[in-house]
Amino acid sequence: MSCSTFRSVTVAAVQMVSSPDVRRNLATAERLVREAAERGAELVLLPEYFPLIGASDADRLAAAENFGSGTIQDFLARLAAENRIWLAGGTIPLTSAQPGKVRNSLLVYDPQGHHVARYDKIHLFGFDSGTERYCEADHIEAGDTPVTFDTPFGRVAVGVCYDLRFPELFRQLDAVDILLLPAAFTATTGRAHWDVLLRARAIENQCFVLASGQGGVHENGRETHGHSMVVDPWGQVLDCLPTGEGVVLAELKASQLNRVRETLPALKHRVFK
Template sequence: MSFKVAAVQMCSGVDPAKNADDMARLVREAAAQGAIYIQTPEMTGALQRDRQALKAALRDEANDIVASTARGLAQELGVFIHIGSTAIDVGEGKMANRAFLFGPDGRQIATYDKIHMFDVDLDNGESWRESSAYQPGAAARVVDLPFAKLGFAICYDVRFPHLFRTEAMAGAEILTVPAAFTRQTGEAHWEILLRARAIENGAFLIAAAQAGLHEDGRETFGHSMVIDPWGKVLASAGGRGEAVVVAEIDIAMVHATRAKIPNLKNAREFALDKVSATAAGVAA
């Protein structure tokens, strides 16, 4: 059975209430195009460099405006809404970069906290230390939905293929990478990483992204996309501003692809031997 999925591309600002309104408008557009699963980007609620200002606007999970808006929309529209992530107050001065999945009855089905923290210094002078403010997640997550098994990840997680392999081995048929990729890293690696994760796991991959120049001064890469298990890009957006990307997928392709190239089934445990050339008698 085939069905439609959507990746909602945003350019979130610093005001969570406005971002929630923008999200609602784009989600409605996706639902109007027939999507039954709709994904939003990482940090849907706010992109805010000023950590103190972000923390001042934070709410816990029960009172977050993005989560409550998505819950109501899911029930109203009769769709599954995956909030790629938003910042959630978890106490003791820490935040979680947390994804939410809501069902057509408005019920919260699952959450996922970003595991891998983006602590890097880029060539263009940008420096990011997510671990200074965010509490990393500790568990991968696969959810069994009526139409597919869904695996979770967020942005920088895409550079850690063992996370996706773990989810695929647990049955995930759709992998997800909502993101706020920087323009510099996005131009170099975004599409190739996404296609690689889809190909090596024989799974569909859906990646809703932030795009454009944001109120806090950062610039994100965009190019939200849906990729099939063979690595083909089924639909994609541009690199600037809002967009709704919709594609029709059929989970039967996952099983057909994994039958053609059964690398998940053929995977084997192995040991690692480290050999020193000097110890083996080779002159240094």
């Protein structure tokens, strides 16, 4: 998609500190999504694990839904339709073919509440500092397919959290205008890398990045980095929320996207593809 087909649009990222209580998390998400829509957002992104950050992996398995039906999916479809927005619910647990595992899936709904895209997280986080350990492969089945989808305002690509560290995932795609990145970055890795990675993905792909994070200390003791933000194609942060619940919002201007791609046509100068 050429930059000339992109039109200016207001977008929002919702930041949460999700709990083990799905019903409470959905109520929080609904309140913040409605706030974003009332402020003019046409596209709203929820964070990774927005319906549930539980006490154990078993909680996520118990909450998993079959793709196409379920309380969380019905909630997302209704919320998109009622607010007349594009809504990316990133992420929810969907059932897996592998026993004891789930798919960590981002689902997108259009303003009529119709499902238009699904992305299953490809890169699974692994980290062990000796005092802090995560191994998503223990309980998540990885996806294997990059995803883009078209909207009236431009082409959108998606990734989830740890995917952010793998630029080849996004460079293999045709040019996109917006990259959605829901996350639950740990406080440790987030302080070190979150900002610089988001800005790098925006700069090298000459696109806007909308990043929605979990941001605080959760009831299970986990601490997430937050700093949900909107980044422009020049790498400038347009809005950011360091911690706590809330909404970051910005207008993505077509003139800015066009200016960057015309002034520094790096996407046209690529040699290795």
